Amino acid sequence: MSRIRVLLADDHPLVTEGVRAVLETFDQIEVIAAVATGRDAVDTIERMAPDVTLMDLNMPGMNGLTATELVLERDPEARIVILSMHDNPEYISTALRHGAKGYLLKDVATEEIVTAIEKVHAGETYLCTGTEGALTPEGEREVLTSREQMVLLRLARGLSNKEVARDLDISVRTVETHRKNIKRKLNIDTTAGLTRYVLESGLLGLTD
Template sequence: MTTDPQSDPITVLLADDHPLVAEGVRAFLDTYDHIRVVATAATGQEALDKFDAHQPAIVLMDINMPGMNGLAATEIMIEHNPQARVLILSMHDSPVYIATAKRHGARGYLLKDVPTEEIVTAIEAVHRGELYFGLAPEPDLAGKAEPLTSREQTVLLELATGKSNKEVARVLDISVRTVETHRKNIKQKLGIASTAGLTRYALEHGVLQS
């Protein structure tokens, strides 16, 4: 498959911890002359490192990865590189996930089971500076409650996986006191008193993979 030979290929970083998924997507994208996968990553932190090393035009980012998840990596990546264009490629079709991805700065959201040609369409659209979201996001994460900030959503996702305040602080590169403050605010906004309650909320609202 070819495109304008005078144009530079769209460089892509593919971040996914499932080898079969990553290899399959890469093999498909390699059939397009105008797209070039320059690196792959299996964790959020590795995605940040590979982005700094290769400066790809587009990042295809999974959400659930070991250590730092894809949403946290997206937020940090865009904080450090405002021009970064992240396209989430996920198995989760919950509108809450899409809304959360948008708040973290993602430029698009695709399900992993879409036709492979749609991935190319999304990459091209985001590369042109457009947004590409297949489903309408919910207005906010907590329904009628006061909405969580993007950082609070990231902290919630980490806490809901059972991490301690200290572990969350290390993953997100923030102080333990900051995590404690976010945790307090999250509980107040959601009206939840326990960590078990936060986990249950995250599962019920599609924020955490069951």
């Protein structure tokens, strides 16, 4: 059986070394690298393609949520589990909205870390014990990620997909994917409708 290749992203060496030492006692898991910044996480995931990444929320330069968004923009199939000290439901639901497949508190038992890695690797979503209530209730309008808001603002200003792609330094295909997700989340089918949503929601006041 092939081992699950795991990347650790955390700027606290004691945390990284502790988690690595624990995971390496399990035959089914291989820690392939450890990085200390969000930017290094993005670059390493692109280069090494780990099966699962354990990503800290708070890292210097680029936080874990932004790093998660950038990774998923390049590879929608990437599997990222947020590893955090915060058990606030808002942190958890925000992480899930940004595309994380799991959320773990740093003080959970070793067995739960391994369980999370295995379940996320298998394509499931995993929330550690006590945080399951943070999932978005069925039927509630999904919240746009910061990247989707940036795309939406430009579309509402009349920019074409090509112009948005050039402005944000992403591919036209990525813009099209964002546009599709925005329309699905907001349940709005037309550009005029998106523009009206931006005006009514106050998004034009956001800096981007």
